[in-house]
Amino acid sequence: MRRRLIAIFLALVTGVGVSLTGAAPANAASLSIICISNFSADSDIACGLGIPQNREITAIVWYVDGEKKSASGSSPRFEFPCIPGRRYVIRYEAWLSPPAPPGGEKFEDSIVVECHGAVIGNVFVGCSSGGSRMQCSVTWTGGTPPVSIQWSVNGAVRTFFNNRWWMDISCNAPSTMYISVTVFDAYSAQTASGYCFCHGGPLD
Numbered sequence: 001m002r003r004r005l006i007a008i009f010l011a012l013v014t015g016v017g018v019s020l021t022g023a024a025p026a027n028a029a030s031l032s033i034i035c036i037s038n039f040s041a042d043s044d045i046a047c048g049l050g051i052p053q054n055r056e057i058t059a060i061v062w063y064v065d066g067e068k069k070s071a072s073g074s075s076p077r078f079e080f081p082c083i084p085g086r087r088y089v090i091r092y093e094a095w096l097s098p099p100a101p102p103g104g105e106k107f108e109d110s111i112v113v114e115c116h117g118a119v120i121g122n123v124f125v126g127c128s129s130g131g132s133r134m135q136c137s138v139t140w141t142g143g144t145p146p147v148s149i150q151w152s153v154n155g156a157v158r159t160f161f162n163n164r165w166w167m168d169i170s171c172n173a174p175s176t177m178y179i180s181v182t183v184f185d186a187y188s189a190q191t192a193s194g195y196c197f198c199h200g201g202p203l204d
Contacts, residue, residue, distance in 0.1 A: 030109035035090055037116040039187070043084050045113055049076040049094065058104040060094040084117025085145035085186060118142030119188040125181050127196040130203030134171045134196060136179055143185035152180045171198035 032050035037043070051057060062070040062078040065088055070078055082088060090111050095104035120143045127136040138149065151161045153169065154177055161167045171177060180193035 031092075031094065031107045033090075033092065033109055033111050035111055035113040037082065037113055039116050039119050043082050043115055043117050044079055045082045045088065045090070045115060046077070046079040047090055047092075047111075047113075048078070049092065051076055051096070055096045055098070058095045058097050060092060063091040063093075063110075065089050066091075082115035084115050084143070087112055087114045115144075116187060117144040117185070119144075120147075120183050120185050120190045123181070123183050123190045123192040125179060125192040125194070127179055128203050129171065129173075129196060129198050130201055132171055132173045132198065132200045133168065133203075134177060134179070134198055135166070135168045135203070136181070136196070137166045138181045138183065138192065139165075140183045140190070143183070144187055146186060148184045150182045150184070154178050155180075173198050173200035 031052075033047060034050070035045055035047040037045045047062070049057075049060075057074045057076055060071070060074070060076065061068060064080060069080060076094075078090075078092075090113055091108070092110075093106065093108045095106050097104045099105065118141070120140055122141040123138065124140070125136055125138045127134055129135070134153075136151075149161075149163050149165065151158045151164075151167045158167065158169070167179075167181075175198045177196050177198055178193065179196050180191060182189055182191040
């Protein structure tokens with residue numbers, strides 16, 4: 001998945017280079033910059049520059065939040081691991097020829113990118129009942145902060161348990177209850193639900 005995302009990203013960068021053919025950037029001191037944060041377990045951000053036709057990078061330096069991260073020679077691409085939910089200021093300084101090196105014309109710009117984590121997945125809810133009570137808990141994987149949780153019982157939202165990974169309520173034994181929980185993150189949501197039986201005996 002990661003290789004495919006990077007391949008798509010590189011294709012996009014190539015497309016930007018074509019779109020700049022025969023035209024100067026909107027800002028004479030900057031190049032077109034694209035950054036993509038993927039939705040995978042190994043979160044990272046990949047950036048690239050659109051280089052005008054008939055020009056070449058002679059040197060380039062990348063910065064993340066003001067800290068120098070890479071001097072990548074003549075490559076217009078840069079990638080680094082990131083923390084889901086965090087925003088980064090990514091800046092570059094690039095020198096293009098002509099004029100021929102040493103030197104070249106300097107370009108610089110910056111962009112703010114938010115890091116995406118893996119989308120919410122594998123939401124699982126488990127419930128136990130006994131003594132006319134229903135106890136449930138939820139687990140999940142992935143997610144980009146902030147993460148929130150919403151429980152409902154028989155279609156009614158139980159706001160008291162919002163953002164809690166567990167729910168403990170009284171129930172009328174014997175009866176069947178429809179339990180649903182939705183886990184939200186910054187970009188996605190997933191719901192797990194099912195019928196649970198309320199009984200008055202020992203906790204099952």
